[in-house]
Amino acid sequence: MLRFAHIELLWGLALIPVFVLLFAGVSRWKTKAVKSLGDRNVVNLMIPDVSFSRPWLKFILFSIAFAFLLIAAADPQIGSKMEEEKRKSADLMILLDVSNSMLSQDLAPNRLENAKRAIAQLIENLHGDRIGIIVFAGEAYVQMPITTDYSAAKLFLNTINTNMVPTQGTAIGTAIDLGMKSFDFKNGTGKAMIIITDGENHEDDAVAAAKNAAEKDVSVHVIGVGSPEGAPIPIFENGRQIGFHTDSAGKNVVSKLNEAMGKEIAAAGGGSYVRATNANSGLGIVMDQIYKIQRKTVDTKSFKDFEDRFQIFLAIAFLLLVIEFFISNRKSQRLSNLKLFEVKKT
Structure with missing residues (x-):
């Protein structure tokens, strides 16, 4: 049997859709600002290291980590003994x-x-x-x-x-x-x-x-x-x-x-x-x-003993935050130089 010691904290999950809307709005504004500078190809040459996809990846990882932190704070417990x-x-x-x-x-x-x-x-x-x-x-x-x-x-x-x-x-x-x-x-x-x-x-x-x-x-x-x-x-x-x-x-x-x-x-x-x-x-x-x-x-019949399981969700959240921290907003030069589908001219 699963229960939460502080189930009211799960209401915080409702903030995630709000974060998504705010981040999408900021991303859209940045995209329009870049387009307003001129031709896209010319702008890309001016800012070659800027990645428009990595911020989204970092945001997704952060949002998932936030959800797992809330679940951990709510203290999920598993009934281990039925009497x-x-x-x-x-x-x-x-x-x-x-x-x-x-x-x-x-x-x-x-x-x-x-x-x-x-x-x-x-x-x-x-x-x-x-x-x-x-x-x-x-x-x-x-x-x-x-x-x-x-x-x-x-x-x-x-x-x-x-x-x-x-x-x-x-x-x-x-x-x-x-x-x-x-x-x-x-x-x-x-x-x-x-x-x-x-x-x-x-x-x-x-x-x-x-x-x-x-x-x-x-x-x-x-x-x-x-x-x-x-x-x-x-x-x-x-x-x-x-x-x-x-x-x-x-x-x-x-x-x-x-x-x-x-x-x-x-x-x-x-x-x-x-x-x-x-x-x-x-x-x-x-x-x-x-x-x-x-x-x-x-x-x-009822469960008498419950064991905490917040450690699992806390560990997953910590791992996701570490991954998010080490992901740069800049493009990887190695991946940028790796042109798998480019046909060499002879």
Whole structure:
């Protein structure tokens, strides 16, 4: 396995194309300056020892040496010893409701943003566990497959909004079924789903889907976001709120947290139900339950010992610089006098 101790230094390789453009520009300017002196043959007689190709050769050698020096500075390392270790791990799938009702503001700043902040904090505290994200409204989509790349997870999380699922609704059962298809049941890790929703399921049988997941040893936990009293659903246009959703009678539509539905889904899925508040997202409580029950010990292989290999690149760079140093900008008289293809007159 190859890795770099200071991989950020490799960004310096981007300077090489800049050097090439600058050197090409200077060379072109010199060529035009020589041409402006008069006839090329006459000019060549005036400066017989000047070589126009050797500077390019020296520049190429210098550029390659520069690249090898940067690689050496980045300290390439080769994994020399692989060890097997046991660790506890879990596969977590976050099922996040992105229906319009998640814009209600009974949690600050709204239900969706409150949930996203909690998920971001969860990602910060993960160590070795894998995480994936599914978004759902009237339909469900995999926003991010299960991964241990927590930086990518946070990037995907930041892009989530209520416009990414065109069909409105709250198809929790569909999201659970998609989550089951996303798991790798051969890797031996514990598996759990965390549904974050206001619980207004109108599309399918979420309880049956949760029960089916539990039968396959996947616990389904629910975090309810919102309040039983509810809040109106705002309408945004160009990033500005312009009003609230209304019914046929012109009254504001109030979205209420359906705790009964959330508790029923969690019970069927063998998980826990927690209601989120502004002070507590509930994810910490759910994760405690998952870590007690769902995390399983798995065998993993990893490189423990790494050996430095910068010496090889440093030696090559030094050799190229020595060669470049001893190459003169002047033409070789021996090569100039050696006229292999000239026909002697008799």
